[in-house]
Amino acid sequence: MPGGGDLLRGRHPGPVERLRQRERRFLQRPRLARRRDEGRRRRLRPAVHQGTPADGERVSRRTRVSALLPDFPWDTIASVKERAAAHPGGLVDLSVGTPVDPVDPLIRTALNAVAAVPGYPTTHGTPELRAAAVDALARRYRITGVHPSAVLPVIGTKELIAGLPRLLGLGADDLVVIPEVAYPTYEVGALLAGTRMLRADGLTQLGPERPALIFLNSPSNPTGRVLGVDHLRKVVAFARERGVIVASDECYLGLSWEGRALSILDPEVCDGDHTNLLAIHSLSKTSSLASYRAGFVVGDPELIGEMLEVRKHSGMMVPLPIQAAMTAALGDDEHEARQRERYRARREVLRKALAGAGFRIDHSEAGLYLWSTRGEPGLTTLDWLADRGILAAPGHFYGPQGAEHVRIALTASDERIAAAAERLSGN
Numbered sequence: 001m002p003g004g005g006d007l008l009r010g011r012h013p014g015p016v017e018r019l020r021q022r023e024r025r026f027l028q029r030p031r032l033a034r035r036r037d038e039g040r041r042r043r044l045r046p047a048v049h050q051g052t053p054a055d056g057e058r059v060s061r062r063t064r065v066s067a068l069l070p071d072f073p074w075d076t077i078a079s080v081k082e083r084a085a086a087h088p089g090g091l092v093d094l095s096v097g098t099p100v101d102p103v104d105p106l107i108r109t110a111l112n113a114v115a116a117v118p119g120y121p122t123t124h125g126t127p128e129l130r131a132a133a134v135d136a137l138a139r140r141y142r143i144t145g146v147h148p149s150a151v152l153p154v155i156g157t158k159e160l161i162a163g164l165p166r167l168l169g170l171g172a173d174d175l176v177v178i179p180e181v182a183y184p185t186y187e188v189g190a191l192l193a194g195t196r197m198l199r200a201d202g203l204t205q206l207g208p209e210r211p212a213l214i215f216l217n218s219p220s221n222p223t224g225r226v227l228g229v230d231h232l233r234k235v236v237a238f239a240r241e242r243g244v245i246v247a248s249d250e251c252y253l254g255l256s257w258e259g260r261a262l263s264i265l266d267p268e269v270c271d272g273d274h275t276n277l278l279a280i281h282s283l284s285k286t287s288s289l290a291s292y293r294a295g296f297v298v299g300d301p302e303l304i305g306e307m308l309e310v311r312k313h314s315g316m317m318v319p320l321p322i323q324a325a326m327t328a329a330l331g332d333d334e335h336e337a338r339q340r341e342r343y344r345a346r347r348e349v350l351r352k353a354l355a356g357a358g359f360r361i362d363h364s365e366a367g368l369y370l371w372s373t374r375g376e377p378g379l380t381t382l383d384w385l386a387d388r389g390i391l392a393a394p395g396h397f398y399g400p401q402g403a404e405h406v407r408i409a410l411t412a413s414d415e416r417i418a419a420a421a422e423r424l425s426g427n
């Protein structure tokens with residue numbers, strides 16, 4: 001495989017070197033993150049304990065993986081949530097992109113139909129599931145030229161993303177590029193693999209670097225920004241030139257409100273050549289299947305084959321009833337269209353209410369969020385909303401450049417969205 005091949009070859013340092021690499025990476029991280037880590041480590045028992053154990057003392061020579069990671073962002077706004085929940089009309093929680101509409105009966109029936117099957121599922125998924133994915137990609141997103149063997153089902157795409165750099169064999173010498181304002185799990189994936197990481201939206205920011213992996217996310221969480229065909233083509237050309245793997249997270253591709261969102265595998269983008277390209281698709285949003293944990297990754301047959309090989313050894317098979325549910329969901333566009341229209345209506349109500357309350361909405365031409373600002377620190381806006389019983393997500397969760405925004409999700413019932421609009425209008 002051109003370029004990408006060496007990412008998967010012989011990059012596995014010994015245990016001591018791995019520890020050194022982790023320490024080195026701590027030192028390379030930005031000052032703010034380091035301070036956060038220091039605070040965190042003070043709260044933790046020593047990561048590496050040496051010496052003679054006292055009676056009953058637990059001796060651990062391991063490094064705590066959690067110490068490599070930032071504080072879980074949602075825990076940090078627990079008090080704001082409490083305040084918003086004290087509103088007499090109850091909490092309107094627009095902080096998380098979690099579906100609220102019941103799973104379609106067609107999908108539930110498919111799940112039930114295999115509920116009695118006792119055997120292990122295969123890691124690669126049933127042929128029916130992979131064929132359904134190939135057909136859905138062609139019907140819904142004009143993605144052609146995918147062989148069913150180049151589809152790999154996954155237990156949720158969050159899980160895939162958090163493990164992807166490691167799964168691809170990346171380590172301390174490798175650079176993972178993520179969007180400037182990004183879904184936090186891309187960073188988590190880089191931290192868990194111990195790679196270097198850079199936030200960049202433009203290729204010129206990369207200078208002479210030859211990243212190992214670039215994460216794209218169009219339409220974006222949190223900004224709702226859609227990358228145009230020219231931008232995507234440039235990334236593909238760059239990736240081909242430097243042998244970079246591009247992982248395009250496309251979980252909001254089916255939720256486009258203005259303009260047209262394209263897959264990295266769209267022939268208009270990649271000219272039908274999937275080498276070093278991966279598209280990550282989730283059924284959590286388009287089919288409201290977040291609770292089922294259902295997604296798949298598709299693209300370069302060689303990369304998919306490599307990941308399949310590793311996962312056959314390590315497990316993470318998608319449960320068979322979920323595979324059956326996914327097959328049904330991918331085979332039916334009607335429930336997906338109904339869900340899209342629910343979100344479109346909620347978006348309209350919220351968009352008008354936010355504009356009326358003096359918010360500016362940036363990007364947000366697709367996806368499940370309104371990326372909103374009042375031209376002040378996002379935490380101030382978060383408080384302003386909490387006073388009205390509305391909980392949003394502060395923009396800094398997604399990177400320093402998000403600090404003046406809040407992310408407002410469309411994932412609440414019609415009744416809660418109407419309540420939010422009324423409160424925003426001052427009634």
Ligand SMILES: Cc1ncc(COP(=O)(O)O)c(C=O)c1O
Nearest residue numbers: 097156157158183221282284295
């Ligand atoms: C950009 C992005 N990628 C991936 C995911 C994960 O989706 P899931 O793990 O439910 O497939 C989310 C969920 O919010 C997301 O916003």
